[in-house]
Amino acid sequence: MPSLLRHFECPGCHRTWSPREPATYCTGCERTLRSVYDLAAARDRLSLASLRARGPSLWRFQELLPILDPGNQVTLGEGETPILPVEEPRYAPGLTLLVKDDGLLPTGSFKARGMAVAVSRARELGIGTVMVPSAGNAGAALAAYARRASITARIYMPRDAPRSARDQVTAYGGTLRLVEGHIGDAGRIAREEAKGSGAFDISTLREPGRAEGKKTMGLEIAVALGPGSLPDAIVYPTGGGTGLLGMHHAFQELTEMGWIEKVPRLYAAQSSGCAPVVEALRKGRSRVEPVAHPETIAAGLRVPNPFSSEDILQAVRSTGGGGVAVPDPAILEATRWMASRHGISICREAGCALAGIRLLREEGTLDAGERVLLYNTGTGLVEG
Ligand SMILES: Cc1ncc(COP(=O)(O)O)c(C=O)c1O
Ligand SMILES: [Zn+2]
Incomplete structure (x- = not known):
């Protein structure tokens, strides 16, 4: 049995669920469940070199995913996506910018x-x-x-x-x-x-599998770049928060396994028309306040009240990261810029992250000389 899953656990009351139970979320605490693995065994069995040698499939991380029998792994060939270096003085002045392109995955998104x-x-x-x-x-x-x-x-x-x-x-x-x-x-x-x-x-964060699948974003970045070359910061377009939680879990596990020492700072980028996570981060709240009238042209960011928001906020804060809100016109401009300037088709959600990088740089949150990864969560081909 290759999965090293031990159990699922509520981060609030610490109740546990066995791997074979149809666990959803903790209804008492209204929180998403964390998947807990035998990381000592993972450290013994795996290495960066052995993971690289397995090829690009997402399922190369099967020890750290919650599927017990490999025969149940469903695949459409999802797996490693490119990390492209981009020279971008307009949106990322003074920074080394990397774009991880999940627009190439089956169905066009992460x-x-x-x-x-x-x-x-x-x-x-x-x-x-x-x-x-x-x-x-x-x-x-x-x-x-x-x-x-x-x-x-x-x-x-x-x-x-x-x-x-x-x-x-x-x-x-x-x-x-x-x-x-x-x-x-x-x-x-x-x-x-x-x-x-x-x-x-299987709504966002109401069952454990989706966030664990998103964990492979962080694992892939670490395996591709190597522990000494992780980005200083990752700017991520945030709606329901699964990607942030997933990446955070990846970096936590890799830290516990002794593979990495420094975790990238995670930044949530949202549209000014719907920015509950950014607002809570900036105002020091422990949970989001729901947005009454969420409006944005970036459909994936129109999430007025993300579930289990205390976990999302804690994850971001524990990395020393933060949040940035971007008005819709700036989102559109940045989205088009990436295609016309660099030949990379990004979704509007990632356009929000790109415009966010400029704002974070302007306010001095991102320092000159830092390596920043823009996470492109989907293809731009589908939008008009
Ligand atoms: C393209 C795209 N980016 C980002 C998001 C936000 O996702 P999350 O914050 O749940 O990881 C979504 C969600 O629908 C999306 O479709
Ligand atoms: Zn609980």
Whole structure:
């Protein structure tokens, strides 16, 4: 059994769930579960060289993923994405900029990582139907992976979700339900309907698999660049916070295994029209305050009240990082700039992170000479 998963644990009350239980989240604490592995065994069995030698698949990290039987691993070939150095004096003056491009993953976004693992877990648990509320990309990824695993997928999206995501869901044979409002409204309706249908809820941070899949973002960065060459900072477009939590978990585990000494500072970039995480970080709050009227052209960032926000905020703070909010016009400009200037197609969400880097540099949060990684979470090809 290659997975070294010991159990799932609530970071609030420390209750544990065994690997074979259909664990979701801690309903008492309303918090996401942390996956706990035997890291001493991981240190003995793995090395950076052995991981590199396994090739580019996400499943090369199987010891640190929560799928017990490798036969249940569902794959569409997701795996290592490039880290591209970019000379960018306009948005990253004085910095060394690296762009990690997850737009190349199946279905065009980093959501493939989380869904590969969450759907594999559903298969391992013998679950026949899963559901998810989604701003777009998560739904597209779920539909594809669920089809690959012969599991039924119900996807709830805001009516104005990007056309490409809606089209992907139907193309992959998922059931698409469009709802009025934002992703929070979609989640409410999805959970009401799941009570009747029994569909398993794999909403952002309400089950452990998706964040563990996103953990491979951090693991990949460490394996590709090597422990001595990690970026000083990673700027990440933040909606539900899965990516931040996943990367943080990766760097924590690598620290505990003795592989890295310095963790990159994590920065959350959000649109000024919906910036609950950035606001909480800047105001020193321990939880987010929900945004009443979330508005932004970056669909994946329109998350007014992320679940388990205390964990997201703690993760960012523990790295010495922070947050930055960017107005929508600056998001669009930065998104277009990356394509027209560097030939790299980034999504609007990552355009937010790019514009955020400039603001963080201007305010002196990012220092001259630092190496900064811009995480491109999706392709820009799908947007008009
Ligand atoms: C392209 C893109 N980037 C970023 C996000 C934010 O994701 P999270 O903060 O949950 O990792 C999303 C979520 O929908 C997205 O689709
Ligand atoms: Zn708890």
